[in-house]
Amino acid sequence: MSEQKLQSQTVQTTGHAWDGDLQEYNNPLPVWWVYTFYATVIFAIVYWIIYPSWPVGKDWIGGASQISYVNSAGETKTHSWNTRALLLEDLNQAAAEQKPYFDKVSAMSYAQIAKDPEMNGFILSAGKALFADNCAPCHQAGGQGVPGFFPNLADDDWLYGGSFDKIHQTITGGRRGYMPTFNEVLSGEQIDQLAHFVASLSGTEHDGAKATAGRALFQGEAAACYFCHGTDAKGRTEIGAPNLTDNIWLWVDAPAGTGAAAKVGAIRSVIANGVNKGVMPAWGDRLTPEQIKVLTVYVHELGGGQ
Ligand code: HEC
Ligand code: HEC
Structure with missing residues (x-):
């Protein structure tokens, strides 16, 4: 007797037959499988009783579990779990956990906050979260900025000043830097000379004769750069005119390593075209006074606050 024949005698078949003799065994399900199946059914029923489950019209069965919360109007609402x-x-x-800290922030002076280690810990975490939500899209997560677009807040070079008061003023009211274009006021030769002079201020390789001529233009009435950048070219924070002597650049966008000629060219292009895209939005209406205070200390601590 063949093995196949033997099995068809010991195991029941479903009784169906295809193609004349093709039959289906009727093996029982393994016990562990059956019990697991029952357990999932029981679990589902318990779950339906406790938690929201089936849709009913436009509503749903809420379940036995309840949750209480305070809505934006300050009322306590109880609702099925969701x-x-x-x-x-x-x-x-x-918010309730942070409130005492925010209250403290608004009561303390900047100098007091800076000296208080507990407050510093709070500023670091709350400031980081506020900065990530509101400022990092432009100034980047670490405040390092993007050359040619957004200033670095993590250094000690400030367009508008790095004191608590100045930073506070910057964040509350926003800033809009503006430098006029010079390509219609000055000749190409003069702009060249000015570019070499500005390069000389931060020790970039330059043409000495052009730089000397550029100095006269910078200090004179024809270009009157001194009017905004100062006679010493160290900038004027009242109007956000940057220090041109520190080799820290925002708008002069020449990648490091491309050499002195590229740097002079980039300086030249800023002088010729001016700068009119530096817009720092105002946050006075969008953040609470305490949040702005936290951010002020956070930014002050990021870089060399003054
Ligand atoms: C009306 C004021 C004003 C005058 C005049 C002016 N600047 Fe500026 N300059 C600015 C301001 C403000 C900025 C920064 C703009 C910003 O941050 O949005 C700037 C930026 C620059 C930069 C870019 C610095 C960087 O960090 O990349 C250079 C270079 C520069 N000026 C050179 C000059 C030279 C040279 C002259 C004279 C031909 C001149 N400026 C005249 C206001 C002025
Ligand atoms: C839409 C982009 C953008 C956002 C968002 C933004 N900033 Fe700015 N921020 C700028 C630009 C651009 C400048 C430079 C303005 C100029 O050149 O005049 C600036 C300047 C600043 C300065 C002055 C830096 C200096 O050297 O004096 C501070 C401080 C500052 N931002 C803080 C913040 C903080 C804090 C936030 C978040 C609440 C924030 N910024 C959000 C674009 C932005």
């Missing part, structure tokens, strides 16, 4: 209310509750809890 993740939206859970999130609100979490946010409320976080």
Whole structure:
């Protein structure tokens, strides 16, 4: 007797037959599988009882579990469990935990905050979160900025000043730097001379004769660069005119390593075309006074605050 024949006698078949003799065994399901299946059914029923489950018309069966939360109007609401209310509750809890600190921030002076280690810890974490939400899209996560677009806040070079008061003023009211274009006021030769002079200020390789002529233009009435950048070219923070002697550049966008000629060319192009794209938005209406104060200390601490 063949093995196949033997098995068809010991195991039941479903009784169906295809193609004349093709039959289907009727093996029982393994016991562990059956019990696991029952367990999932029981789990699902318990879950339906506790948590929101089936849709009913435009509503749903809410389940036995309830959650309380305070809505934006300050009323306490109780609702069947849902993740939206859970999130609100979490946010409320976080805000309640931070509130004493924000209250302290508004009561303390900048000097006091800077000296208080506990407050410093708070500023570091709350400031980092506020900065990530509002400022990092432009100034980048570490405040390092993007050359040609957004200034570095993590250095000690400031367009508008790095004191608490100046930073506070910058964040609250915003800033809009403006440097006029010179390509219609000055000749190409003169712009060249000015570029060599500006390069000379920060020790970049330059043409000495052109730089000397450029100095006269810078200090004279024809170009009157001194009017905004100062006679010593160290800048004027009242109008956001940068220091041109420190070899820290925002708008002169020549990648490091491309050499002196590229640097002079980039300086030249800023003088010829001016700068009219430096727009720092105002946050006075968008953030609370405490949040602005936290950010002020955070930015002050990021770089060399003055
Ligand atoms: C009306 C004021 C004003 C005058 C005049 C002026 N500048 Fe400027 N300059 C600025 C301001 C403001 C900025 C920065 C703009 C910003 O940050 O949005 C700037 C930026 C620059 C920069 C770019 C610095 C960087 O960090 O990349 C250079 C270079 C420069 N000026 C050179 C000159 C020279 C040379 C002259 C004279 C031909 C001159 N400026 C005249 C206001 C002025
Ligand atoms: C849309 C882009 C953008 C956003 C968002 C932004 N900034 Fe700025 N910020 C700028 C630009 C551009 C400047 C330079 C303005 C100029 O050149 O006149 C600037 C300048 C500044 C300065 C002055 C730097 C100096 O050297 O004096 C500070 C401080 C500053 N931003 C802080 C912040 C903080 C804090 C936030 C978040 C609340 C923020 N910025 C959000 C674009 C932005």
